[in-house]
Amino acid sequence: MTLRMASFVADQPASRVIFGAGSLGRVAEEVERLGATRAMVLSTPEQRGQAEDVARRLGGRSAGVYAEAVMHVPVETARAAREEARRLHADCCVAVGGGSTVGLGKAIALESALPILAIPTTYAGSEMTPIYGLTEAGVKKTGRARKVLPRTVIYDPELTLSLPPGISGTSAMNAIAHCVEALYAYDGNPIISLIAAEGIRALARSIPVVVREPGNLGARSEALYGAWLGGTALGNSSMGLHHKLCHTLGGAFNLPHAEVHTVILPHATAYNRDAAPEAMREIADALGARDAAEGIYDLAVEIQAPVSLRELGMPEEGIERAARLATEFPYRNPRGVDYDSLVALIGQAWHGVRPS
Numbered sequence: 001m002t003l004r005m006a007s008f009v010a011d012q013p014a015s016r017v018i019f020g021a022g023s024l025g026r027v028a029e030e031v032e033r034l035g036a037t038r039a040m041v042l043s044t045p046e047q048r049g050q051a052e053d054v055a056r057r058l059g060g061r062s063a064g065v066y067a068e069a070v071m072h073v074p075v076e077t078a079r080a081a082r083e084e085a086r087r088l089h090a091d092c093c094v095a096v097g098g099g100s101t102v103g104l105g106k107a108i109a110l111e112s113a114l115p116i117l118a119i120p121t122t123y124a125g126s127e128m129t130p131i132y133g134l135t136e137a138g139v140k141k142t143g144r145a146r147k148v149l150p151r152t153v154i155y156d157p158e159l160t161l162s163l164p165p166g167i168s169g170t171s172a173m174n175a176i177a178h179c180v181e182a183l184y185a186y187d188g189n190p191i192i193s194l195i196a197a198e199g200i201r202a203l204a205r206s207i208p209v210v211v212r213e214p215g216n217l218g219a220r221s222e223a224l225y226g227a228w229l230g231g232t233a234l235g236n237s238s239m240g241l242h243h244k245l246c247h248t249l250g251g252a253f254n255l256p257h258a259e260v261h262t263v264i265l266p267h268a269t270a271y272n273r274d275a276a277p278e279a280m281r282e283i284a285d286a287l288g289a290r291d292a293a294e295g296i297y298d299l300a301v302e303i304q305a306p307v308s309l310r311e312l313g314m315p316e317e318g319i320e321r322a323a324r325l326a327t328e329f330p331y332r333n334p335r336g337v338d339y340d341s342l343v344a345l346i347g348q349a350w351h352g353v354r355p356s
């Protein structure tokens, strides 16, 4: 038997991670460890209460709460937040929330290089990536910069107990999508594949329990661990057709982020079925399913998540436009991308049929 290891490059910037129920209690010492004395605490308006709790825990090291984060980081929001950071003489950002809040911290860090301490409360995984996004006049642009990667991440599953079951389910599917695409990314590597497969395993095991029993702290912990792995997978490999379609559909039809990921993932996976057989085996194994795409679809059904673009409010006559937009600047993908195949894929996702 000939055994051969493929050549690869692994260049993984790391963050300090504090994981576990109650770990929020360490936020003050972690800010101190960053050498910061004036932390600006970020959140969405809905999570202002959690941000104020963090500010109280920081005591004299809090410079104030800025609860203005919104989805997709509009440039106006980023500009206002940077001005506030300057006005407060902030020397660190503490982001308490999901991808929208962490994204606002990244927009500040991009220009100021302020260190970020992230306290994620969803499973989106942005806290583990050097990827930032900014939206100008309705168009979202993303980029990568090491200085936006949070220096410290506190994963406290107690903060996720308030995440409603529906959002928990789709947010977890978003994390699974990061793992799936890392497994067939052209620039992946064996270490990231291990992380991605373990991420799918942890999320698939925990999320049905989280949706049934949102107060189950053990399941919440495991889901948050899976989210950490999903973010790591995303941050260390390139995205393929699945993420491209989600960005296109989200932007063109103003569809909700995590829900679009949930609907598209089984179909993007089926699309790549024959072009990435090794990844498919690993995904199916991690799900405990016969087939990767079917297993993902069945998981979405089990957690009562949306399975069709129709349910999300996308007009059926938008299918061709979406296919055209997604073929304009395609991301590198195991199977080549062409207009007719994408019309078929998006059509299946619009109807919500089980991929076979």
Ligand code: NAD
Pocket (backbone or CB within 6 Å): 044, 045, 046, 047, 070, 071, 072, 073, 097, 098, 099, 100, 101, 103, 121, 122, 123, 124, 125, 126, 127, 129, 130, 131, 132, 133, 159, 160, 161, 162, 163, 164, 167, 171, 234, 257, 258
């Ligand atoms: P979100 O941050 O927009 O949060 C959704 C809503 O849930 C908000 O109202 C928020 O306040 C609320 N919420 C969050 N946690 C809660 C909790 N524990 N309890 C109660 N309410 C809670 O949603 P998201 O899915 O985490 O983030 C989506 C955004 O993140 C998108 O813009 C996406 O593009 C971006 N994203 C970026 C990356 C990256 O690497 N840059 C990765 C994933 C997602």
